[in-house]
Amino acid sequence: MLLRIFTLLFAGYFVLVGTVFAAASQAQSSNSQGAMTLASSEQQDDLFSDDFDADFGNGFSDSDATYKLISDPFQPFNRGVFWFNDKLYFYVFKPVAKGYRLILPRPARVSVGNFFSNLATPIRAGNALLQLKFRDFGTEVYRFVINSTFGIVGLFDPAESVAGVKQRVEDFGQTLGHFGIGHGFYLVLPIVGPSSLRDGTGVFVDSFADPFRYANLESIEYLGIKLLDVETRLSLDHETYEGIVQDSIDPYLFIRAAYAQRRLAQVGEETYNVNIFEGPLFDGDLLNPFDWFGF
Amino acid sequence: MMKKIIICCLLVLGFAVSGFALPQPQARVEQMVDSILGVLQNSGMNAAEKKAQVSGRVQEYLNMQSMSRRTLGIHWESATEEQRQRFTDLFVRVLEGTYLNRIGDYSGGTVKYLKQRVKEDKAIVDTAIISAELEIPVQYKMIYQGGHWQVFDIVIEGISLIKNYRSSYGEIIRQNGYEGLLALMDEKVLAMERP
Numbered sequence: 249m250l251l252r253i254f255t256l257l258f259a260g261y262f263v264l265v266g267t268v269f270a271a272a273s274q275a276q277s278s279n280s281q282g283a284m285t286l287a288s289s290e291q292q293d294d295l296f297s298d299d300f301d302a303d304f305g306n307g308f309s310d311s312d313a314t315y316k317l318i319s320d321p322f323q324p325f326n327r328g329v330f331w332f333n334d335k336l337y338f339y340v341f342k343p344v345a346k347g348y349r350l351i352l353p354r355p356a357r358v359s360v361g362n363f364f365s366n367l368a369t370p371i372r373a374g375n376a377l378l379q380l381k382f383r384d385f386g387t388e389v390y391r392f393v394i395n396s397t398f399g400i401v402g403l404f405d406p407a408e409s410v411a412g413v414k415q416r417v418e419d420f421g422q423t424l425g426h427f428g429i430g431h432g433f434y435l436v437l438p439i440v441g442p443s444s445l446r447d448g449t450g451v452f453v454d455s456f457a458d459p460f461r462y463a464n465l466e467s468i469e470y471l472g473i474k475l476l477d478v479e480t481r482l483s484l485d486h487e488t489y490e491g492i493v494q495d496s497i498d499p500y501l502f503i504r505a506a507y508a509q510r511r512l513a514q515v516g517e518e519t520y521n522v523n524i525f526e527g528p529l530f531d532g533d534l535l536n537p538f539d540w541f542g543f
Numbered sequence: 544m545m546k547k548i549i550i551c552c553l554l555v556l557g558f559a560v561s562g563f564a565l566p567q568p569q570a571r572v573e574q575m576v577d578s579i580l581g582v583l584q585n586s587g588m589n590a591a592e593k594k595a596q597v598s599g600r601v602q603e604y605l606n607m608q609s610m611s612r613r614t615l616g617i618h619w620e621s622a623t624e625e626q627r628q629r630f631t632d633l634f635v636r637v638l639e640g641t642y643l644n645r646i647g648d649y650s651g652g653t654v655k656y657l658k659q660r661v662k663e664d665k666a667i668v669d670t671a672i673i674s675a676e677l678e679i680p681v682q683y684k685m686i687y688q689g690g691h692w693q694v695f696d697i698v699i700e701g702i703s704l705i706k707n708y709r710s711s712y713g714e715i716i717r718q719n720g721y722e723g724l725l726a727l728m729d730e731k732v733l734a735m736e737r738p
Contacts, residue, residue: 495637
């Protein structure tokens with residue numbers, strides 16, 4: 249089905265974000281501050297509004313526009329990195345993920361993924377707080393407490409599977425977007441994949457909220473942990489990236505457009521229909537685990 | 544008394560209006576989804592048979608003319624009638640090749656219907672695909688034409704299919720021209736349709 253293609257961005261390739269980012273981002277963030285102020289909010293048009301009319305207007309009035317989703321002044325460079333990542337994916341990450349699948353059954357890999365995700369709570373909670381989304385902050389704290397205890401150090405996700413409280417995806421790139429800062433320009437980062445000046449900076453900033461950073465690990469151990477995180481996600485993905493490469497005339501352009509749209513939806517989440525079916529947010533009743541089972 | 548009459552009139556009018564209302568867009572989406580899931584979940588068919596079955600079914604629910612026009616945006620206006628037709632034909636096959644290639648990935652999952660919004664001849668239907676580990680929001684943008692609600696865009700997790708194609712194809716047209724895009728699409732379609 250079509251949706252497979254689109255789940256790529258976070259499931260398959262872009263999930264590499266939040267991983268080994270050290271070198272690339274350090275070099276880049278040093279000169280990003282000045283440019284950041286230049287970043288406009290050009291992308292933040294009608295998609296932001298939850299208004300019914302605007303939603304329709306957006307769907308119908310823009311057919312005449314040349315749709316520029318994100319500016320890409322460094323396209324030749326980005327294409328080079330894209331090519332490199334592509335090779336890396338097919339010759340390194342994917343084979344490793346396949347081996348990993350053979351060694352560890354799916355439920356175990358899901359648990360490893362849960363574990364990493366639980367430990368990344370400070371990033372999501374912190375950014376929710378920065379955006380003054382107190383309910384989301386509460387939701388994340390609640391999930392962390394429940395999953396770290398009942399969920400056995402985060403290996404399981406009873407907060408969602410039992411209480412129905414879903415994770416709130418937040419990162420510093422979204423926080424910047426929330427306060428009106430645009431992407432700046434599109435950037436494909438080595439290993440990390442699709443990003444932008446704003447979001448790349450965001451990943452770097454977020455890395456300071458990563459507990460592993462403060463675990464006194466050797467850099468090789470840190471790298472190993474990040475690779476395990478990436479490989480776990482890849483092993484749970486169903487060849488999404490392969491699908492895109494196979495089906496689109498120019499995968500680079502396709503992924504860039506999808507990335508820009510996806511991030512816009514995440515930042516302007518009011519229009520984002522995912523909110524319609526979200527489970528309960530943090531709420532007093534949810535504090536009582538007996539409540540989950542209807543005792 | 545006057546008030547009662549007015550209320551009665553309003554009620555009657557209300558019914559009359561609802562009697563003329565367009566059929567429900569959501570029902571149309573449900574019909575489409577059920578029809579396709581029916582094929583996908585049929586364990587008696589092999590992949591090739593499923594492809595053949597799905598292929599014909601999807602198209603009757605999509606407004607390909609509208610999708611093609613929106614995908615090309617400004618380039619639609621400058622294209623000749625013949626070019627438009629060639630584009631539309633190729634675009635149908637690109638889309639079809641894309642989703643048919645994904646059929647093998649189907650591993651269960653149901654669709655939940657969340658909300659429909661209608662405004663004149665346009666509608667937005669919000670749904671979610673629910674599977675074991677994922678919930679994927681899928682939004683259908685529809686237009687009422689020829690007595691049916693027809694899908695002209697699908698927005699998955701905030702990513703509009705049409706905008707994605709418009710953005711990539713627009714850039715290809717800028718670089719390679721309209722004929723260049725058609726040639727590339729032709730090539731792609733042949734590659735996708737190769738067994």
